[in-house]
Amino acid sequence: MKWGAILGISLIVGLLIAMEWNSLCRSSWKTRVAYAVLVLAGWFIAILLVHNPDLPGMTQVLEVIYKPITTFLKIN
């Protein structure tokens, strides 16, 4: 558990929330929920990436999907 990195990321997330605090208070609940979801998603994936830089993601999905075309065209 890389506490230093986690702390840093949380600080940045906190900063983001603080910057938007005023406009979030004034806006609808939908906006606040959306904001929270996005920020949490970012926070979570960032921490995962810090611990495992090789985290499988979209790239791997795409590789699988497009494998037939890639091998057919013999691109590489």
Add this chain to the structure above:
Amino acid sequence: MADQTGQIGGEALLVKHWQYLFLICSLLLLTGCWDRIELNDVAIVTAAGIDRGEHNEIELSIQVFIPRALSGGGAMQGGGLQSITLVRSAEGVNIADAMSKIQMKIPRMIFWGHCKVYLYGEAIAKSGITELVDYLARHPEPRNRAFMYVSKGKAADVLKVAPEIERYSAETVRELSGLHVGMEVTLIDLLKMLKGPSKAAILPIISLYATKGSESKLNPYLMGSAVFKEGKMIGQLTERMTRGVMWVRNEIAATTVTVKAKNEKGFVSLNPIRETTKLTPVIQNGKWKMIVAIETEGDLIQNGTNLNLVSPDLLHLMQVALRKDIETRIKRTLQHVQHGMKADIFGFATQFHRKYPKEFAAVKDRWEEKFPTLDIELKISSYIRRPGLITIPAGIPESEVRQK
């Protein structure tokens, strides 16, 4: 009205000024935080030499520029010019390894960005340079336009020399190349030659000579060129041969040619010689031929004969002599390179590949055998354009001058 960060501006003086303060602070970042380096913490490399060290390692020597000698110019005491460069060497498994060891001997960060001269020692050239060029091509700092040379003997010796005209030997070597009296090969040219279909390369050779009288003062000069096959040096060419190669490669820029006409006494010199070479590959009935068409022209600068070369007939005689001279020169070079060394340093392989891709693809792997069998046809046309500032040969009484 859209604001920058959602805050209502004009609230308080501090808020207003906060944005300008932020702007000014961000200016400080323009220098780059991690990559900032002061000029006096940088060791500017002007030339690098690579030799074979002991135990089959590489000895890297770099010539580093010392700026302080320039600024302290007024206060020179005693005789002798203080050298404004110094040379440091270290051994390593490869260039990167050796470089890190040299860094331990120099208090400033080594910077390759201004290094225009790379010399390969004769010994290491013979054992192969392909691995050495990888560092230069891959690392972002060394420039693609840097010049490559082979040095007679150890490269480090050339770097240590303090020449007489230029400030440091790297500049001498570089300027010599720029004059096109010998070959000029940049890093990217070398890479192309090593990877190309001809698998042969050529690099100019730098050697040191001592001026008569002051045997201790050595100066670098261009002494012919080195021929490589598959990255290893296999032979040398004299200056005359190198000139022959340059004729075929379309690299002769400005030089002097001295010819002697048949049945005439005395030499005639022409300068500047300009030339254009056109290579045309031809495959006819299975016979591979390369037509080398050279068009060259020059002005007279010395007439040692007793001919009046303003007369058209006599001029024609001289033009024929010029043509024959170039032809002989090139033929001799071709004999040596094509049949002796079997190295395609003229780029004939690329020419065939461009014009006859299918036929070339068939012989691509056997080019070393195919190349000596090429028929080379020379078509040279030479013109003497101007006779210089005087017409008849100077110093000979007019009665002895041949007019026709």
Add this chain to the structure above:
Amino acid sequence: MQEKQYITAAQMGMMIFPVMVATADLLVPATTARQAQQDMWMSPMVASLVGFLTVYLVFQLHKLFPDESIIQFSGKIVGTFLGKLCGLLILFDFLYCNGNIIRQYGEFIVGSFLLETPVLVVVSSIVFLCAITVRAGVEVLARTAQVFVPIVVVLYAALLLLMIPFMKIDNLFPMLEHGVIPVLRGAYTPQGWFSEVILFSFVLPFSANEEKGMRTGMVTVGMGMLALTSINLSTLLVLGEEVPYMTYPFYSAIQMISYADFFENIDSIVIATWVTGAFIKISIFYFALALGTAQWLRLEDYRPIVLPLGLLLVVFSFWVAPNLSQLATNIQTIIGIQMTGYFTLIPLCLWIIAHLRKKKRIDPPKTMTSPPAKE
């Protein structure tokens, strides 16, 4: 949404032009050269066909649904659920693509220029800058593009001219050595970049003069094609056979420029120009992402979610690949085709379905009174 802002057709064109070109001169020329070798300059012309198609689709759809971006009207064509799905796919791909773009930007800066700076710093600073720009609104974005893009274009043109003395026409031959197939294979990757013109869909609702729309789009794609062709051509002519083996061939070609012994090593000017172009590209993508997400969620304003999306962008830029070699392989194999899959195929399907539906709506009344008219 907030009050309507207006941008002109010219501004629109200037916003989308760098989107196609800015990063396509980094890693893509090497990819193209590996497939097409000395015919690499012909590949952008083939690849631009995808761009023209996408522009056509986008503008036709815009005619059917003015004032709405593709996220908004996709539900009207295929129903709420499928519409939301299309929107989600496109938005997610915006996030992924922008992550790739930012990563390419970061890798280039750190790999060639600021060798010791952590990539995170480079990436965060550009995302932060783009966040501020996007938050300021589309008019600001359009005006920024209007100011910077002409400068970038002029500087690029100047660079190309300066490279002329170092070009060797011989490098073009043998032309079409292995036929047309390598050219098509070379176009496999760049065509993805051309399909990014789907971004027009997000910018069109703000445009003032509707009639010039399609022409502007076509002209933009045409200019993009010209730009990429000339970049590929000049790289090929200067470097020759070395292009497939270099990481950033265009950048290496520019380093060849040297006049009178002192006008050389002009890398800094090139990078400054290039960063400007990349900044505009990332901002437009970011804007489309933010606006699209807000539309998808039916929020009243997209501005509050700009910053968290920025965080996600930084995260994604690291997620897409663990190192530069993998990133280069990704670009060679999957990036091009997946962009077309989302940005051209989805609008294509939507357009076909919208057309069929329109026909179905028109046909039934006619059969009652007269034989159906053949369109």
